[in-house]
Amino acid sequence: MVAVPSILLASATATSGAGDDPLTIGGCTFAIDEAPSEIAFGVTPIVVKKIAIGGRVRTQTLGSHPKDVAWDGEFFENADSQIAILEALANSQQATTLTWRKPGRIKTYRVIVLDFVVTWYQAFHALYHIAVSVQSDLSSTAKSPAASVDSAVASNLSSASSSYGEILSVDPGASGSLVSQSDIDAAVASIGPVASGSANSGSALTTITTAIGRAQAYLGKLPALSAAVLPATSHLSALRVLAANITRGQSPSSVLVDGASTSLLKLGAQYYPGLEPTISATAIAKANGLASLFLDRGSQKRLILPPISGVGTTA
Numbered sequence: 001m002v003a004v005p006s007i008l009l010a011s012a013t014a015t016s017g018a019g020d021d022p023l024t025i026g027g028c029t030f031a032i033d034e035a036p037s038e039i040a041f042g043v044t045p046i047v048v049k050k051i052a053i054g055g056r057v058r059t060q061t062l063g064s065h066p067k068d069v070a071w072d073g074e075f076f077e078n079a080d081s082q083i084a085i086l087e088a089l090a091n092s093q094q095a096t097t098l099t100w101r102k103p104g105r106i107k108t109y110r111v112i113v114l115d116f117v118v119t120w121y122q123a124f125h126a127l128y129h130i131a132v133s134v135q136s137d138l139s140s141t142a143k144s145p146a147a148s149v150d151s152a153v154a155s156n157l158s159s160a161s162s163s164y165g166e167i168l169s170v171d172p173g174a175s176g177s178l179v180s181q182s183d184i185d186a187a188v189a190s191i192g193p194v195a196s197g198s199a200n201s202g203s204a205l206t207t208i209t210t211a212i213g214r215a216q217a218y219l220g221k222l223p224a225l226s227a228a229v230l231p232a233t234s235h236l237s238a239l240r241v242l243a244a245n246i247t248r249g250q251s252p253s254s255v256l257v258d259g260a261s262t263s264l265l266k267l268g269a270q271y272y273p274g275l276e277p278t279i280s281a282t283a284i285a286k287a288n289g290l291a292s293l294f295l296d297r298g299s300q301k302r303l304i305l306p307p308i309s310g311v312g313t314t315a
Contacts, residue, residue: 024240025113025132026096027219027233028085031078036071039100041107041134043067066134068114072127075118079126083118084224085233086130090116092230095135097237108244110135150193156242157188163238166231174228177218179211184239191246201246208243215239256302257295264293271305 023035044067050058075082089096090113098111115131164181167174187207215236222229257267268280281293287306295301 022101024097024099025111025130026085026089027216027236028082028089029216030073030082031076034073034075034082036073039069039071041066041069041100041109041137066109066137068131068133070115070129070131072129075126075128077124078220079124080224081220081222083126083128084222084226084229085219086113086116086128087118088230088233089113096233097138097241098132098134099240108138110138152245153188153242156238156245157185160184160235160238160242163231163235167228167235170227170231174218174232178214178235179207183207184211184242188242188246205243205246208239208246212236212239212243255305256300263295264290267303267305 022032023030023039044065046065093112095110095112098109100107100109111132111134113130114133115129117129119127121127161181164178167178184207187204191201191204215232219229219232219236222232255267255271264281264284265277267284268277271280278293283306284303285291285293287304
């Protein structure tokens, strides 16, 4: 069994552009005509039933768990590299990220590829079936206080550095194709604390975006059985999550809420747990032009959540 380097994963909810590829699993990118139009993500309750003497049934609910999902599709011109990545992930049975882009939102999950089957028709055309076990919904925990953002960024850098070293150990010539890890480290270091709103974040993201592009191009050129496929997949995944974490630390996002069960105080405690709820709730109210910290009951409303860099100083 092949071991895949583990990565501490986090992600962000953001607005996807019209030209974005709709689906990625680890380092495998699915083009628009290769990904399904819908994936039925959801949760299933965890229920324990106990039968007492006399036949009385007692039911206990222990929360819920994400449902496993499966779909069928087709691969085209990049089939060789896509299939190599997914077969490696299926063989390893180790968790990776699945990112699903739809208009106006991005959902990210931690998954294990349970099953992957391919039927080849032509040299550049294959049908596939894939099933994944969803371990957790990372999107629901995407917004966190400044300390958590910087901790996640540090972990992403560590994962990127580790996988970069593994790539060079099996393919020393890869250094000419990839952005060096020292350049990535220096770019992130120039920001300082991620949630501080540093003007250097734009330059750092440019460096990381370039690194993502080169890592993806390098991965796409690797032979299917290359020993560099797995570390290159991990490196690409770590860079993508790193960019997402830097972005979420300094950019606004949004959330759809139900006024019957949510107040701004509750939202503040949920999305900015390191801050006093009245401070974060006031920041949310100000960002949305609201005069009250309480929402109208029974109404649904999409609220802007201010970037972490501005909430801590909001009066």
